[in-house]
Amino acid sequence: MASDSAFKRLPANPADAVEIWVEGQAVTARAGDSVAAAVLAAGLGPTRTTPVSGSPRAPYCMMGVCFECLMEIDGQPNTQGCMILVTDGMKVSFQRGARDIPECSA
C-alpha cells in the first residue's frame, strides 16, 4: 500500500521516535507528528472514502477545518487525524464510508 508519493522528512531538530500501527502496518513517526502527518510521511493512503460515492480522500487542510482526514484512531471513528498527535502503539485505520454505529449492549 505504501507508494512513492510519500512526503519527505527534511533535516529536523531532535525528537523521539514513536511507533504507530496504520492499517496493521508498523509506521515510525516523529514525536509531535499529527496522525495525518505520520500517514503522509509513510506514503499511506488515501485515508478515507466518502459515504456518498466511495471516492478516495486524503488530508487536505491539516488544521482541523476540512474533516477530510477522518480516521479511526484507537477505536474511535470519525476522528480528525490532523488534530491528534501520535503516541506509541496507537492503532489507526482508515475510514471507509460512514462510520459504523456499534450496537448497544444494553
Place this chain on the structure above:
Amino acid sequence: MTESHYDLVIVGAGPAGMAAAIDSARAGLRVALLDEQQTAGGQIYRRVGSPALRDRKILGPDYYYGEKLVDSFQRCSIDHIRGASVWEAEADQLCFSVDGGSHRLTFDALLLATGAQERPVPFPGWTAPGVMTCGSAQIMFKTSGLAPAVPVVIAGSGPLLLLVACQLVRAGVPVEAVLDTTPGSHYREALAELGGALRGWRYLLKGVRLLAELRQAGVPLIKNVRQLQALTGSDGQLERVEYSHRGRRYSRVCKTLLVHQGVVPNVQLSRSMGLEHFWSEQQQCWLPRCDLWGESSMAGIYIAGDGGGIGGALAAELQGRLSACAIIHRLGRINQGERDEQARGLRRQLDQQLAIRPFLDRLYRPAAEFLHPADETLVCRCEEVSAGEIRRIAGQGCAGPNQAKAFSRAGMGPCQGRLCGLTVSQLIAEVHQLPIEEVGYYRVRAPIKPVTLGELATMAPQSSHHGAGEVAEK
C-alpha cells in the same frame, strides 16, 4: 475538571489570543485560554517554541518572530487549557471537550481569537488525494519537518502562494511551476489603492523579494492562469494538473498540488453564538460586526485577530492588545483615561499594519471561476454536492443556504459548511440575482466540533442536576 469561573476566557492561542492573555494577566485578571493545539502559537507561529525544521532559513524571520510572543505567553499566569475543542459558547459560559471529557466554564468577558481558515478553492478535481492547501504545507514544515511529495505544483492567488513557493525552494524541494490565477485586470484595479500600499511599503518590498527569489531559483511563474483542473490516475491519486493560459490548454505531471485563494475569518463560533455578521465586499467574506475595541454585537464578547477580519499576524497581536485594554477597563482594573492612553499607540501601529490591506484585498480577490465555479465542480466536499446541483435547486425556488441543506444536504457533513458555506451563498445569490447579504449564510449550531455522546455524557451529572432544579421550581 469542575465548573470554574474566570474574569476572561480566550479561545485561540494565536497572536491575538496570546497577546490579549499576556496583557490581561499582567493587569491581574483571572484568565483561561483554550486552544485546540497542544502548543501555543496558532497556525502562524505553530510549534515555534519547538520547531521541527533544523534550518531556520526555510521559514524565515517572520515565523521565528513568534518565539518571543510564545515565550512571554508561557511565562504569564493564566490557565492554558491545551487540546481543547470549544463546541458551544453563550453570553456567559462555554463548553469544551478535552481528552474525551466535556467541561463548562463561566466568564465575565469572552475573547474569540479563532483566526482564519483558507478560503475554499472549488475547482474540478480539488477533492483528489494529493491536492492540499498551501497552509497545510506550512503546517507540515512547522510541526513535522515534512516536505510534500514531488513533483509539486502551486496554484492560486495571494501572498501566501509566493511565500510557500519560496519556502519549498529554500527547503530544496523543486517547484515545477507557480500557476497564478490572479486575473490581469486586478493589477489595474489595485492601482487605485496604491496610496495605502505605499504606506505599507514593507509588505510590498517583501512581495518583490519573494518574486525575485522565485525567479532566481528558476521557478516558472505563470500568470493569468484559468480553468484549473486536477486529474487523477487509475489509483485515484492526483496525477496531473491542467490549465489554460493565453487561450491554450496545458498539462503538467504532479503528485502534490498546493492550492490557495487567500484566507477568510473562521466565524464558526461567532456565528453559532448568533453574533451579527455582515458581508465585506472588500474581503469577499462575512465578518462579525465589532466596534473599535473588537466588541461584538453581544456585550462582553470580543473578537480579535483574523477571526474579525483579515489583517495578518502583526495586526492580530495589536488587536488582541486593544481588546484586552477594553476588557481590563470593563472589569474595573483601569479607568477610561488609562484605557484610551494605552490604546492610542496600539491604534497608530494597527493603522500602519492595515494600510496595505485594501491593495492586497483588491489585487488578490479570487477570480470569478473560484467564487462561481462551473456546474460540474463539487462545492460541498463532505456530501459531494456540485455547483450545478446548487444552481438547480436555487432555480427550483431554494431561497437560501439553510434551505439548501434540506434540498441537497450541502453543508450537512462533518465540516458543517466550513468548506462550502461561502460558495453555496454565492451561487444562490448568483441564481436569484440578489446581493449575497440578502441570501445570508448557514445557521451554525452547536456543537461546532464533533463531540461523541460519551463526551457529552461526562457533563450529565451537572445537567441533570440543573434539570431537576428547574422541574422542582415549576
